[in-house]
Amino acid sequence: MAIYSFWIFDRHLGNCIFDREWTLKSNQSSGTTNSKLNEDTAKLLYGMVFSLRSISQKLSGEGSHNEIRTISTGKYRAHILCTASGLWFVLLSDLKQEDLSHVLRYLYSEIYVKTVVHNWFSPVDFAESDSEKRGQGFRKIRNRNFLASVERFLGPMVN
Amino acid sequence: MAIQTILVINKSGGLVYQRDFIKTGAKLSSNEYLILAGTLQGVVAIASQVTPKALQISAKTGSKTANEPSQLIPYVGSLGAPAQNLSDMGSFMGQDFFNESFPSWNQSGLKHVTTDQLSMFLYQTLTGLKFVAISTQSTTNAMAVSIAENLLRKAYCLYADYVMKNPFHDPEMPIKCELFDTHLAELVGQL
């Protein structure tokens, strides 16, 4: 099992509110968390998912809902969970992982909801004004419980 | 796995061929298909830029061995094996065009997308031509992916055989070629 990175985007069109990238397969604690250097990658990733998502919605025709699940290239696979509230959870893994939707669901329902939504010290909406929307947001999820839970849950999957 | 649509996109992102094989599917206007083709063209390039750092690092340090073998796509024999009455399909390479596993030219770009209802497969040639198949089944199964890859490679062979050899075809222009149409339909019908 190998996962490479994990991203959360909020509903303000491209604001990345959390990113975690592991750079060494052999080391669970390698890599970056909420890194400034990942800003551009986050935008590209967002753009890719956004485009393919709009395509898939067009292809499904009227009425039915057709949400995107995975995107694969020759090197990696991106697993995507789009919630009705506009949050996107994106997990990049190697090609052997065929379906990680249960992992994403756990990250949403057990980790995000419990440590961010139920945490009164944490904002629910990370954009505080209009100028922080459309990819201009800079606030990230930084609370201790969330970071620890993510590490504990995803860490063993890195290698 | 039923193929809903096959698209061919030229190297500059223009749609040169589009055909629906299932009547019930969503109908997109020709303009929407053009937009779709352009979007895909862009996403293919973006996808390779998003490649995780862990992979970039391991590629730099030269530990290629882990990734190499999986890049070879296995040959799926049963697919498109000519029935008795189709013995004229194929070329000098034999009836089935090719009969061994082949390397993918699309190393890091977009290959495959799944949604709740559909999957989309993308096969890129060395010249930048892209064959896209939209299937009505959502799967990330490795077998299904290689079947689709084989199918699209055969579509490419058909393209080489019937479009490229057509003296009236303008390169990079929409494909209007009856033989390609019929053989592609046969190929898809065999799935």
Add this chain to the structure above:
Amino acid sequence: MGDSGLASEVNEHQRLQLQFQLFQESLPKVDETIYRMLLNEAVPLAISVEKSLTHHKEDATGQLEAELDSKLALESQQGDASHKLLKDYLAADQDQQTRIKTRLENIGFQLGQKLSQLLIFSNNPNLSFKDMDLLSVMKFVCRDVWKQVFGKQIDNLKTNHRGTFYLLDYNYKPIEPFTLEEDLSDQEQKLIEPFLHVPCGMIRGVLASLGFEKEGQVTCQATLVDPPDSKQAGAGTFTKSVSFNVQVLVGR
């Protein structure tokens, strides 16, 4: 004769038990999550009230300005997000913080007073207030009130039998998910304080409704404590334990 008398007594108890159970089931139910969120929202609300009150006091001198302000300001309609109000609490001075805490304690007090009425009137056969002594009242708080409000009982009750009680809750649920960033545990502790004044007030409220109602007779303070080692080792995560220190002056 004696045997049958005992049997009917048991049946009587069972009947009451069943009746109570049916009554409990007939009550309208509230989702625990929503209820807890509402209760927690009391804290930002109290801060917001304090803010707008001090704002008005300051503006009393320049009334025209205040009037203009209220007419021109669009934000006043919407109010600030809860986490921002909590940040304001950190910035507030001592007096304001005290006023906020008092306000919260009053909310809890009201809640406790009403709650004990509800719990007693429900005819719960497990409740007995024979002598109305302090210990049985405290047990009522630990067992029934806590169960009703927080879905669990107090984990440990300590007393010196002279009016001092320590009520220990090893995983006080409402504040469990509350965390700030890595290096801000001081602020975190400070922010949790107002949240603990609601249950404090509640304990006082329950005690007041059961006869300990004289002004200043009951004091209650809550502090965060480390859970006992056995609990801490197993969980692997930091759970917040709260100790409620209740002082009751008796025999006056």
